[in-house]
Amino acid sequence: MTTPSDHERLIAELANKRARAQAMGGPAKLAARRTQGLLNARERIALLCDAGSFSEIGEFAVSSRAEDADRTPADGIVTGYGAVDGRDIAVASFDLTTLGASSAAHNMAKLAYLREHSVRSGIPCVFLIESAGARMPDIQGARGMGRIGMSGQRGRDRSSPWISAVLGPCYGMGTWYAVQSDVAIMRKGASMSVSSPKVTSVALSEEVTAEQLGGWEVHARTTGQIDIVVDTDEDAIAMIRRTLGYLPSHIGEVPPTRPPASVNDVAGDVEAALPVARNKVYDVRKVLEAFADKGSLQPWRELHGRPLFTGFMRIGGKAVGVIASNPLHKGGAIDGAACDKSTEFIVLCDTFNLPIVLMADTPGFMVGLQAEHKGVAGKIMNNLQALIHASVPKIGLVMRKSYGQAYLNMGGGIVDAMAVWTTGEIGFVDPAVAVSVVHNARPGQEGSDYAAQLEQMKLDGTPYDLTAIFAAHAVIRPNDTRAWLMRMLSTLARRPDHGISKHKLANWPTSL
Numbered sequence: 001m002t003t004p005s006d007h008e009r010l011i012a013e014l015a016n017k018r019a020r021a022q023a024m025g026g027p028a029k030l031a032a033r034r035t036q037g038l039l040n041a042r043e044r045i046a047l048l049c050d051a052g053s054f055s056e057i058g059e060f061a062v063s064s065r066a067e068d069a070d071r072t073p074a075d076g077i078v079t080g081y082g083a084v085d086g087r088d089i090a091v092a093s094f095d096l097t098t099l100g101a102s103s104a105a106h107n108m109a110k111l112a113y114l115r116e117h118s119v120r121s122g123i124p125c126v127f128l129i130e131s132a133g134a135r136m137p138d139i140q141g142a143r144g145m146g147r148i149g150m151s152g153q154r155g156r157d158r159s160s161p162w163i164s165a166v167l168g169p170c171y172g173m174g175t176w177y178a179v180q181s182d183v184a185i186m187r188k189g190a191s192m193s194v195s196s197p198k199v200t201s202v203a204l205s206e207e208v209t210a211e212q213l214g215g216w217e218v219h220a221r222t223t224g225q226i227d228i229v230v231d232t233d234e235d236a237i238a239m240i241r242r243t244l245g246y247l248p249s250h251i252g253e254v255p256p257t258r259p260p261a262s263v264n265d266v267a268g269d270v271e272a273a274l275p276v277a278r279n280k281v282y283d284v285r286k287v288l289e290a291f292a293d294k295g296s297l298q299p300w301r302e303l304h305g306r307p308l309f310t311g312f313m314r315i316g317g318k319a320v321g322v323i324a325s326n327p328l329h330k331g332g333a334i335d336g337a338a339c340d341k342s343t344e345f346i347v348l349c350d351t352f353n354l355p356i357v358l359m360a361d362t363p364g365f366m367v368g369l370q371a372e373h374k375g376v377a378g379k380i381m382n383n384l385q386a387l388i389h390a391s392v393p394k395i396g397l398v399m400r401k402s403y404g405q406a407y408l409n410m411g412g413g414i415v416d417a418m419a420v421w422t423t424g425e426i427g428f429v430d431p432a433v434a435v436s437v438v439h440n441a442r443p444g445q446e447g448s449d450y451a452a453q454l455e456q457m458k459l460d461g462t463p464y465d466l467t468a469i470f471a472a473h474a475v476i477r478p479n480d481t482r483a484w485l486m487r488m489l490s491t492l493a494r495r496p497d498h499g500i501s502k503h504k505l506a507n508w509p510t511s512l
Contacts, residue, residue: 017060018059020073021059021060021073021074022042022073023073024040024041024042024073024074024095024097024098025095025096025097025098026097029097030097033097037232038167038168038233039167039233039234040095040097041077041078041093041094041095041096041097041101041128042078042093042095044093044128044167044233044237045078045080045082045091045093045128047233047234047237048082048084048091048126048128048237048240048241049082049083049084049089049091050082050083050084050085050086053082053083054080054081054082054091055080055081055082056078056079056080057079057080057081057110057113057114058074058075058077058079058080058106058107058110058113059074059078059080060074061074061075061106061107061109061110062074062075062106063075063099063104063106063135064104064105064106068099071098071099072098072099072104073095073098074095074098074107075098075104075106075107075110076094076095076098076099076100076101076102076104076107077092077093077094077095077101077107077110077111078092078093078095079091079092079093079110079111079113079114081123084240084241084244085241085244085245087123087124087244087249087256088121088123088249089123089124089125089126089244090114090115090117090118090121090123090124090125090126091125091126091127091128092110092111092114092125092126092127092128093128094127094128094129094130094131094174096130096131096132096168096169099132099135100131100132100133100135101130101131101132101174102131102132102133102134102135103131103133103134103135103172103173103174104135108173111177115156115157118160119157119159119160122159122160122249122250122252123160123249123250124160124161124162124163124244124247124249125160125161125162125163126162126163126164126165126240126244127162127163127164127165127174127177127178127181128164128165128167128236129164129165129166129167129168129170129174129177129178130166130167130168130169130170130174130190131169131170131171131172131173131174132169132171132196133171133172133173133174133195133196133199134172134173155180156180156510158182158251158351158506158507158510159250159251159506160249160250160251161182161183161244161247161248161249161352162177162180162181162182162183163181163182163183163184163185163240163243163244164177164178164181164183164184164185165184165185165186165187165236165237165239165240166178166184166185166186166187166190166191166192166226167187167190167233167236168187168190169190169191169196169210170190170191170192170193170214171192171193171194171195171196172194172195174192175192175193175194178192178225178226179225179510179511180510180511181510182247182348182351182352182510183227183228183243183300184225184226184227184228185226185227185228185229185230185236185239185240186216186219186220186226186228186229186230187216187229187230187231187232187233187235187236188216188229188230188231189216190215190216191210191211191213191214191215191216192214192219192225192226193210193213193214196210197209197210197213200213216229220301220303220304221303221304222304223304224301224304224305224337224340224341225511226301227300227301228243228299228300228301228302229303242298243298243312245258245319246298246312246319246354247319247352247354248352248353251351251352251353251500251501251503251506252500253353253500254353254498254499254500255318255319255352255353255354256319257317257318257319258314258317258319259316259317268289268290268291269290269479270287270290270291270478270479270481271477271478271479272290273286273287273290274287274399274400274423274478276400276423278361278400278401278423278425281327281328281331282327282328283326283328284309284324284325284326284327284328284359284361284399285297285299285309285326287324287359287399287478288309288311288313288322288324288359291315291481291482291485292313292314292315292482293313293314293315293316293317296312296313296314297311297312297313298311298312298313299311300312300321300345300348301341301344301345304337304341305335305337305338305339305340305341305342306326306328306329306330306338307325307326307329307330307331307332307333307334307335307338307362307366308323308324308325308326308334308338308339308341308342309322309323309324309325309326310322310323310324310341310342310345312354315357315482315485315486315489316482316485316486316489316490318355318489318493319354320354320355320356320357320489321345321346321348321349321354321355321356321357322356322357322358322359323342323345323346323356323357323358323359323410324357324358324359324361324399325359325360325361325362325399325410327361327400330366331363332361332362332363333362333363333364333365333366334362334364334365334366334406334409335365335366335371335376336366336371336374336375336376336379339365339376339379339380339382339383339409340379340382340383342383342409343379343382343383343386344510344511346383346386346387346390346505347386347390347505347508347510349390349392350386350389350390350391350392350501350503350504350505350506351501351503351505351506351508353392353499353500353501354392355392355393355394355395355489355492355499356390356392356393356394356395357395357396357397357485358394358395358396358397358410358411358415359396359397359399359410360396360397360398360399360401360402360406360407360410360411360412361398361399361400361401361402362401362402362403362406362410363401363403363406364403364404364405364406365380365404365405365406365409380405380409383409384408384409386505386508387409387411387414388414389504389505390501390504390505391497391501391502391503391504392499392501393416393417393488393489393492393493393495393499394411394414394415394416394417395411395415395416395417395418395485395488395489395492396410396411396412396414396415396417396418396419397418397419397420397421397481398410398412398418398419398420398421398424398425398426398463398466398472399421399423399424399478400421400423400424400425401424401425401426401427402424402425402426403426403427403428404427404428407426412426412471413471416488416492417473417488417491417492418471418472418473418474419472419473419474419475419476419481419484420463420466420467420472420474420475420476421463421475421476421477421478421481422463422475422476422477422478423478424462424463424466424475425461425462425463426461426462426463426465426466427461463475
């Protein structure tokens with residue numbers, strides 16, 4: 001018969017083991033992090049999850065190697081379930097103080113379990129990552145590699161959102177999780193690469209730093225593998241919580257609706273942010289902020305492929321994804337990086353049932369020797385295919401110019417509802433380019449009637465010409481955009497699918 005003293009002994013044993021697990025890499029390493037202004041793995045979870053909501057799984061896992069068992073609490077990765085704003089999530093937080101959060105048999109099994117059961121339960125997965133890469137004694141050799149193959153680390157089922165934050169050095173397995181995520185965040189000072197600088201330096205026979213190899217500027221500006229950059233751990237956690245608010249828990253439901261304080265408020269002055277003259281640049285973010293719900297605009301991959309802005313916003317409380325030309329960069333001419341970014345964002349929106357709003361002000365695609373050598377033709381067609389196969393509500397707006405193939409890629413003839421602003425102009429190419437090609441004429445050229453030829457090329461390019469053949473459904477003034485979008489979103493939400501995508505794009509790669 002069990003006595004109270006036996007219960008007390010067992011409870012004390014549990015408390016001791018729990019204290020050891022939660023001590024992570026020990027007081028000295030945790031103190032060093034505090035000195036650097038960095039949160040540890042468990043502090044990050046506590047900040048992410050609603051108070052008291054986190055329930056750990058795999059708390060008492062340790063290394064598969066007996067000699068390492070005492071120094072590998074939780075085997076270097078803390079995993080479990082919690083809630084953010086009352087919604088359930090799965091979360092994994094990599095503990096750099098425990099053997100560098102290196103990947104090994106048991107922590108990989110924990111991650112595989114978390115991934116599988118987040119899909120079964122229909123909840124988002126959040127990864128708070130910093131990792132030194134593979135744990136060599138565990139992974140090296142045939143047995144180690146065989147265990148990796150048996151661990152279930154074989155891509156992802158994109159049926160629940162993944163959000164990752166790279167919060168320190170991130171190599172090997174941690175990198176795989178980041179690049180497979182729908183939204184990848186990086187703290188300045190962190191780094192991410194396939195192999196560590198040491199391994200890479202040996203392989204290349206030249207020294208390379210972590211920043212050169214995979215710092216935030218490399219991935220946010222050049223590779224496009226990081227979507228959002230932040231300054232601190234706390235900023236990263238806040239951004240994760242904010243981003244979850246735009247996404248459903250799984251692909252079978254629509255994103256959360258957040259009614260604004262006053263949905264029927266008059267929108268900001270869009271027309272004040274938009275120059276009428278099509279050769280004047282402006283920042284499209286100011287245009288978007290003028291008609292979106294106040295404070296709701298959140299960029300996605302803002303520093304990469306900058307001729308197109310991509311991001312989330314709310315219109316009358318409804319979450320949408322927006323793809324908008326930004327003439328502030330390359331005059332809005334769409335380059336290969338912007339094209340790939342648009343494709344990936346379309347896939348993200350269609351997978352998670354976000355209506356897509358496309359806003360065009362572009363002279364077309366950036367072409368030329370360099371673009372062709374980088375395969376721009378294939379990028380353009382991939383982008384068009386993604387847009388065609390996306391089955392969420394799609395709404396198009398022509399802000400100013402929309403020329404050539406880019407007219408189609410920005411929604412022309414493909415979207416469910418399309419309007420042209422009074423400032424809109426549609427054509428195959430810029431009228432000045434057309435005069436040059438057809439008449440071989442330039443402004444001020446002796447013997448040419450350039451002005452008359454230019455006016456002729458401008459004919460048939462007005463908003464009313466497009467609506468005359470019902471290729472667009474309305475001409476509106478820019479300041480009426482919010483009201484028009486609210487009406488279209490409300491109407492399209494009443495379709496029999498209730499805004500749920502057919503998910504033709506759900507298995508599209510997360511990184512192009």
